[in-house]
Amino acid sequence: MSAIGDNGDTERIPVHLHPLLTKELKGIETWEEWLDLWNRNTSFEGAVGLLHYCPLDRGASSAAVCFCLDVAYGFTAASELRNPGDHMLRQNYPIYSMLFKDRIEFLEARRLVAKKAWEVLCNKFFHNTSKNSRCPSWWDNVKKIEVLQKVLWFFRVAPSRGSSFESSLFHYLNYRRADDHYAKVSYDFLSELLALAWTYDKEHMINRAGDKWRQSESDEQIKETKWAFSFLQPELLLITEKLDLLSLLLEDDAKVNKETMRFLKKMALETPNEKGKGGEDRERNCRSIEEAVWNGSRAATIYLLLAVKQEEQRTHEKRRRALAERAAADQKLKGLTS
Structure with missing residues (x-):
């Protein structure tokens, strides 16, 4: 279709005003402003878009990080995103979106939003x-x-x-x-x-x-x-x-407290006694750390190594203190006899 110019000539290509020239644009300046947009949004596309620009880069607020972790929970399993208050029909209700060729179910839409939050966390926060x-x-x-x-x-x-x-x-x-x-x-x-x-x-x-x-x-x-x-x-x-x-616990600078040692032992003793099955011992867990090691428990192996390491450290500390006390006593005696 042609258009008539000011000079009366026919223009082959109509001239239009660029749509951005009449579009007011502003940035999302604060986390609170972003969250307000999130709370007011009701569309699947809007949720995905807002998450894409969620402020999680260096210097992000703790609230933003915690919020995205909340949203991302369940990204691998739509069943985790069922709301007890949802009617069964609503959970299976189809959603139509321009982003998908076919319709998607309501629960799957929730999972995809959670997955987007997960991806944003990985790209903007977890990534070092x-x-x-x-x-x-x-x-x-x-x-x-x-x-x-x-x-x-x-x-x-x-x-x-x-x-x-x-x-x-x-x-x-x-x-x-x-x-x-x-x-x-x-x-x-x-x-x-x-x-x-x-x-x-x-x-x-x-x-x-x-x-x-x-x-x-x-x-x-x-x-x-x-x-x-x-x-x-x-x-x-x-x-x-x-x-x-678990090998991290064996690092020279590792700090493993008594409660954790008890927890590690409990974890080791929950190892099924597969190698010792037979007779009355069928389907029971290991009775000792040594038995758990025999059954291939990594926790039991680490526990034993840690126990030896900590005992040797205590022995070394006692020896060091004894030597220091002896040196101090010798120095004192030397002062008295000189």
Whole structure:
């Protein structure tokens, strides 16, 4: 179709006003503003779009990190996203979206939103962008107790009859990290977090990160973080075992408290006595650490090695104190006789 120009000539290509010239644009300046948009949004596409631009980069607020972890929970299992108040028909209700060729069910739409939150977490938070630094880029947030607790809640280990998401999550992390970018990023994040958690103290961190780290951490912050890691050791232990990283407990700087040793022993004694089956011993767990080692329990092996290591450390400390006391006594005697 042609158009008539001001000079009366026929124009072959009509001239239109660019649509952006009349579009008012502004940025989302605060986390609260982003959250308000999220709460007012009702579309699947809007939820995915907002998550794509969720502010999770360095310097992100603790609230933003915790919120995304909440949303991402259940991304591998739609069954975890059932609301007890949902009617069965609503759970299977189809959603039509321009993003999909075919309709999707309501629960699957929820899972896809959770999956988007997971991907954003991996790209913007779990991914360590400080490759040339001795402290990971996520450290400033994770050292905060509320974020650390939320991270450990998200990656918590399910009991024997736990949720399908919790069991599928660790299967995903362990077996998909070779070919799945997000699995590898999150596995690397957990591995580095666990390595820090088991060895964290002031001296170790100064050796690891140098004076620059020391200048950015107050003594109160160091004390609080150290307490948090010690207090949460049982939860850390379960995750460490699930990722087959129990060898971290044998590091020279590892801090393993008495409660964790008891927990590790309990874990080892829950090993089924497969090799000792027969007669009355059928379907029972191991009765001793040695029996658990015989049955291939990694937890039992680590427990034995830790017990030996800690006993030797106590013996060495006693010997060191005795030598110091003897040296002091000799020095005192020398002063009296001179």
